Amino acid sequence: MSPLNEEPESADAQAIDQRVERLVERAIARNIPGLRLPQTQSDLDVGPTPKELVFSTETACLYHYEPLQDEVYRLPVLIVMSPVARGYILDLARGQSLVEYLLMQGHDVYMLDWTAPRREQATLGLAEYVVDLVSGCIEAVAGDSGEDDVTLIGYCMGGMLSAMYAALNPRGPVKNLACFTTPINGDGMALYKKWMSSPSFDIDRLVEQLGIIPGDFINSSIQALRPLQRSANQMRLLNNVEDDAFVKAHLRFDRWAVDQLPIPGHLARDMVNDFIVGNKIIDGALALRGQTVDFAKITVPFLHVAALYDHIVPAAASRDLIGLVGSTDKQEIVMKGGHVSLVAGGNAVFRLWPQLDNWLATRGT
């Protein structure tokens, strides 16, 4: 090989070296902002809207949010959270808070948020949650607001509890009922149904031994429904790591997603036996303290909001709700989005919240 031919080859090699070096440097530079993540995680402010504790009993805590308008609608709005989820998903950050939005529109907002049960509360079941705890909070809202009537908004399992309460108290204080992504048909929870119907699955043994079902257990069960989603979210975070707003929003969602509440063993057993395996709501066979839960008895204005891409409560698990309810004034909104982005994502802020406000405003006087 002549020396004349060596020079270009060496120049090519050098160019490749430089190119690789630059790629590595750029990759490192892109990912270095990620080193800030652990610091920002602790700086995240969730649940920023001022609130006061109004009532608490067992695992239920009732909060009243400070009104932001001098004149509010007559009916107080009570948001019932899911017993496995923290309420701050609906008050994630300023400008990304359903609670703040409703207050700005002149609604008087209360929230029934749940706390982790103690060992002595392991025996709280579905009946106690609906008949004692939800009921107790509704009475407390009446006492605090001075209004006997109330509008209920239930999120996920909170929607199930709200609908059950409304069905058991058809002449009661509930004047409007809105359910967000509410599971009602156990057959629609296909994976859980398969697992829990297996003869080798023993819910009694699990409840007897653990007493309280840990939050991590619930978190793992939810993640099993879409096993790689969390990893994909981490990838998405890395791809947007230079965008501070994206990073903060992502971390808030992520913090909430893994922050599942433990639940009493008896509630877990009732959910498995009566809802998922027994599918008693659809069959009209569910009874709480001897009283049949018949959704046809719900005759108040009813709104059901579902998410098109919800993998936690898929359409098959929630779409029967609107048909079961006996109301003549009933409406269903199906939005693009998932289980969480339905209530706290960009689509929610610009599309769902205004529709919800409109629905509440016309029925809140």
Next chain:
Amino acid sequence: MSKDKDNEIDPVRLWREWFVKSEKTWSDSLTKMMGDERFSSGMGRYMHEALHTHRMFSEAMAQYLANLNIPSRADILDMSDRLAHIEDTLNQLQVELRGQRTQLTKLAAGSGGAPEGTARKRPARTRKPEKRAE
């Protein structure tokens, strides 16, 4: 020049983007696999065995910790329950105080002036929906 640099291919980023795009397909396949009869039955058996191991290990560990005079998980839970009771009591006090402040505000409204430290005046419940433009 800098634009050219931005257009350079970042293979790690490309891989991440591919992962994000194909995640749902992979997840669906895994979920389908987990919904299989044999897997479901295996899950139940695994849970059964895990509970058995958990019980054995917990009992042995509790004994071991007791011998070393170190608090066990049960002791920590006892303490957690006592703290939760204290929190409950504080919550009740908070609720009681709020009730008292509300009463004071009502009394003050009747006598014409709100004393310092009382709750804010409640908004009127007379709001009506805005009439939408036709």
